[in-house]
Amino acid sequence: MSLIHLIAGARPNFMKIAPLYHRLVREDWCEPVLIHTGQHYDPSMSDAFFQDLGLPQPDMHLGIGSGSHAEQTGKVMTAYEKILMDHPPAWTVVVGDVNSTMACTLAAKKLCLPVAHLEAGLRSRDRTMPEEINRLVTDVIADLLWTPSPDADENLLAEGVAPERIVRVGNIMLDSFEMVRDQVEAERVPESLGLSKKGYGLVTLHRPSNVDDAETLAALVESLVVVSTDIPLVFPIHPRTRKSLQAHGLESRLIEAPNIHLSEPMGYIRFMSLVLGSRLVLTDSGGIQEETTYLGIPCLTRRDTTERPITVTEGTNRLVMPNEVESSVRQVLNGDWPTGSRPEFWDGHTADRIAADLAGRV
Template identity: 50%
Template sequence: MRVTCIVGARPNFMKVAPILAAMRPLDAIEPRLVHTGQHYDERMSTLFFRELGLPQPDAYLGVGSGSHAVQTARVMELFDADLDQHPADVVLVVGDVNSTIACALVAAKRGVGVAHVEAGLRSRDRQMPEEINRVLTDQISDWLFTSERSALDNLVAEGIDPARVHFVGNVMIDTLVTHRAAAARRPVLADLGCTPKGYAIITLHRPSNVDTPEAAANTVRAVEAVAARLPTIIPFHPRTSGKLQQFGLLDRVTSLPGVRVVEPQGYLDFLCLMDNAALVFTDSGGIQEETTALGVPCLTFRDSTERPITVTEGTNVLLGTDAASVPDAVEEALKGRRGARVPEYWDGKAAERIVAVLSRASS
């Protein structure tokens, strides 16, 4: 079985790495890696590939940034040409970025099987572009690999045949389990002057939080509330710093006492920072999962989450987007009273289960 695996943005790297590692020893599967270049920073991509043990991509499409329409169309055009030269039996896509739906559409229209890892996650918020990508990718997928059991209910409600759905667990946690010990040895805490469990991390980048002057100002007020309680590390997403600069708010953040603004971090350094944080304040999807696996309190600055298990079983609190609620939420999180457990099958073996399903299909 020729399986072409797609990565388009850095969160995809962490999801595909354990799948490729599980495929490599098998005679029944011939994997190929295509990097669309949807998000590309040469330094960070090289660092992530090296730290995660990913092979160099067999193809790099170099799509770059653009509107959702332009980016999706460009990925489709270039990936369609790539499949002309390198036919596949299965195209495996992960997550919910534009490259996910674009490559899935190309494969489905060519009659190539589609495998979607992280299927069935729903925020119920159709204003999130990622939600549209998730729903549409699931509709055209032949194998739907889920990270939590509630995803099956979402898929069945949307008319998906349960026989196509496989509960395998969370591949991002595979990567975390594999690299946690190495991350613990990184010198990043000393380099940044951090005391274990004595600081917060903030990551914010979603359009709803930074793309208008009003949303950005509200987000800055939230940052101020966290920083008033704890020393704070902020690895700024480029679009976040750009928007804050545009709205005249960047200096307000960087001048806050106790705030350390740093460049985006490599996987191992960021894992080390998360693992040792007292609190993470974020609007990221994947960080909700990673903090749950690590047992670190997480406050999610969003009105909805596509990962409800991180709230019902994990360490995540869905806070909404009212900055006025942040001080009390931070105090509650720091009390450490919230009971939490690592969800089922978040055990470092999700990739093995995915590859076992595909292997059976190839025989």
């Protein structure tokens, strides 16, 4: 039996690892080993997602916790190297673009062990984003690059990656959604908040460019207050965002707005119940751009760039500048927003394609 290490470090990773874990555990040629680095260690940011996605307790938990980018990367490398030396896998599978992705790739390749990167080739071309650095480093040294879309293939080829290292498998995030869709539809979170289907907007903001600077955050808060007079908003607040809101004295402005429903971060099923019922989503997340395109929901991404341009060229996503939030919401409410379409291989069967590809390489 070939050991396959599946690395999960932060919440977006769990959603990408889950369908692959469930697919590989049914195979007789491999043994998937679930490794949680602990980069997100708050129960609301990790444990709930494991439960929602039917994942068992990790086989190994590195318990890294918070810290600077360098601290997290160094701690993950040191801890994972020990596992690699004691239990070398046939393949290490890393996903996404968090610090753990790059750190585990570095540790494995320093020991000349093969690495596959799931969700490879995405590029924002904004090197001020830590995630972009993680993507670039990981894709340069990983052996196998599983991509979600044609633009990702093109990015890698333009960077000189050999074509035989690139395999387009599709979007694993949508496998996660389809895996628990019945539970999502049964959850009825909007109803529990007194909201009607398609009668509210959903907000998620956590990126440093949006929430760390007082002036930028204050402008966003004011836009949300104005928008909420036209449509109620639900805002599950990321710990980083809440800390910044409190530090800059802005949390009370949201609390006092009668049509803004604030909550703690949610598990995957409850959160996707909100996405599914929403009229629109305002976000700076990467994965939500994909989920809204898949579901045909207008997505307003409060960023200057996106590493998922296919959600703009083919889907329902548009980049929105700070001074465009209110007008963009009005466009959606007036029915002036693209309906979009689903990209190829965004079909809920990505894990099947990955398993078939991996089986021929062990």
